[in-house]
Amino acid sequence: MQDTQPIHDLTQLDHTRYKSWPFNQDICLTCALCASACPASGIDALDPRSLVRQVGYGLEDALVAERWPWICTMCAKCEHVCPMDIQIADMVRNLRGLRDRQNVPGILQQGLEAALETGNNLRLPQEDFVFIVEDVGEELAEEAGFENFKVALDKDGANLLTTIHNKLVNTHTEDLKHFWKIFHAAGESWTLPTDNWEGTNWGYFTGDDEAMKTMVGRIVANLDKLNITHLLLPE
Amino acid sequence: MLSVFDLLIDYIKTGKIKLDKSRVKDKITYHDPCNYARKAEMRLGYGYYDEPRWILDQCVDNWVEMYPTRDHQLCCGGGGGTLTNGYNKERIQYGRLKMEQIKATGAQMVVTPCHGCHGQLNSIKKEYGMAELEVKYLWELVADCLVI
Numbered sequence: 594m595q596d597t598q599p600i601h602d603l604t605q606l607d608h609t610r611y612k613s614w615p616f617n618q619d620i621c622l623t624c625a626l627c628a629s630a631c632p633a634s635g636i637d638a639l640d641p642r643s644l645v646r647q648v649g650y651g652l653e654d655a656l657v658a659e660r661w662p663w664i665c666t667m668c669a670k671c672e673h674v675c676p677m678d679i680q681i682a683d684m685v686r687n688l689r690g691l692r693d694r695q696n697v698p699g700i701l702q703q704g705l706e707a708a709l710e711t712g713n714n715l716r717l718p719q720e721d722f723v724f725i726v727e728d729v730g731e732e733l734a735e736e737a738g739f740e741n742f743k744v745a746l747d748k749d750g751a752n753l754l755t756t757i758h759n760k761l762v763n764t765h766t767e768d769l770k771h772f773w774k775i776f777h778a779a780g781e782s783w784t785l786p787t788d789n790w791e792g793t794n795w796g797y798f799t800g801d802d803e804a805m806k807t808m809v810g811r812i813v814a815n816l817d818k819l820n821i822t823h824l825l826l827p828e
Numbered sequence: 829m830l831s832v833f834d835l836l837i838d839y840i841k842t843g844k845i846k847l848d849k850s851r852v853k854d855k856i857t858y859h860d861p862c863n864y865a866r867k868a869e870m871r872l873g874y875g876y877y878d879e880p881r882w883i884l885d886q887c888v889d890n891w892v893e894m895y896p897t898r899d900h901q902l903c904c905g906g907g908g909g910t911l912t913n914g915y916n917k918e919r920i921q922y923g924r925l926k927m928e929q930i931k932a933t934g935a936q937m938v939v940t941p942c943h944g945c946h947g948q949l950n951s952i953k954k955e956y957g958m959a960e961l962e963v964k965y966l967w968e969l970v971a972d973c974l975v976i
Contacts, residue, residue, distance in 0.1 A: 668903030699913035738976030779844040798909025
């Protein structure tokens with residue numbers, strides 16, 4: 594009651610809140626507030642109430658084969674209004690995770706496998722990554738006010754380790770510069786690792802907790818290796 | 829670990845960076861990404877609603893809220909891997925309410941601190957006759973306002 598301060602201390606977080614408890618779906622009152630709140634209701638006949646009821650009826654196999662869990666973005670509008678606090682977004686993610694890996698739609702599984710095998714979704718070799726970021730860094734150094742700018746790679750003891758969304762070293766390299774400009778102006782001691790720099794974690798999308806742990810573990814290993822205490826993960 | 833918001837607020841409050849509020853003239857609106865806002869609040873106990881708005885206040889005078897907003901904000905349709913799962917027709921349809929929300933504000937620019945939202949909004953704007961809408965990362969707006 595007295596604890597009304599915003600939670601910034603991560604040690605206060607209760608990680609059991611990530612887990613749906615068994616038979617969560619069975620307390621559904623069928624009120625359909627979820628269906629009314631969902632921005633995707635009606636797309637491909639998607640109906641979150643129906644999804645919850647189907648899980649309750651044991652029609653899990655049909656849902657695993659359905660397109661619904663993949664059209665849903667897991668935005669949690671549904672459970673935000675649910676009077677019974679059913680964790681519908683997690684239910685959707687669990688359904689995604691139950692699908693055979695070769696039937697995960699689009700490029701999600703290929704990207705994830707690439708990340709697990711090579712450290713990034715693009716299978717971008719380390720020398721190509723270094724070439725791209727240094728090239729963009731040299732471009733920035735040509736702008737007025739950023740003459741001394743240099744990309745800090747694998748800097749031991751930096752204040753801040755940053756990760757990169759793979760599209761920033763692929764089709765959107767200009768977007769690398771915004772944070773670099775801010776770091777430069779702030780005089781920040783920052784660095785970018787030359788391996789395991791991937792900031793996305795597609796195991797989140799495919800419902801693969803083990804893959805997520807591996808990706809997060811590599812970021813933590815980079816923090817340890819470079820003796821850095823702060824991680825900035827703008828993803 | 830720190831959030832992008834905490835870091836930018838620290839830079840501004842301690843004077844490490846200075847921002848010029850007169851530079852960006854466009855009318856701006858702000859999109860709350862599900863994972864920093866509603867979902868962070870529900871899963872982690874804290875949603876970043878006020879921090880990005882404070883940062884916007886340091887960059888510009890002319891910004892407006894969408895309706896609904898904050899924890900009731902509508903998802904853009906680009907989350908959960910939908911930009912890469914191949915269901916593009918469905919993803920574009922998903923974004924219709926979001927684009928109507930933005931259109932109703934009369935803003936020329938939408939600012940968001942999420943790679944997924946940024947990609948989705950840019951990808952679908954032309955589908956809804958809003959090709960001129962500028963989509964910016966929150967940190968891009970900050971970089972644009974930097975006094976060097």
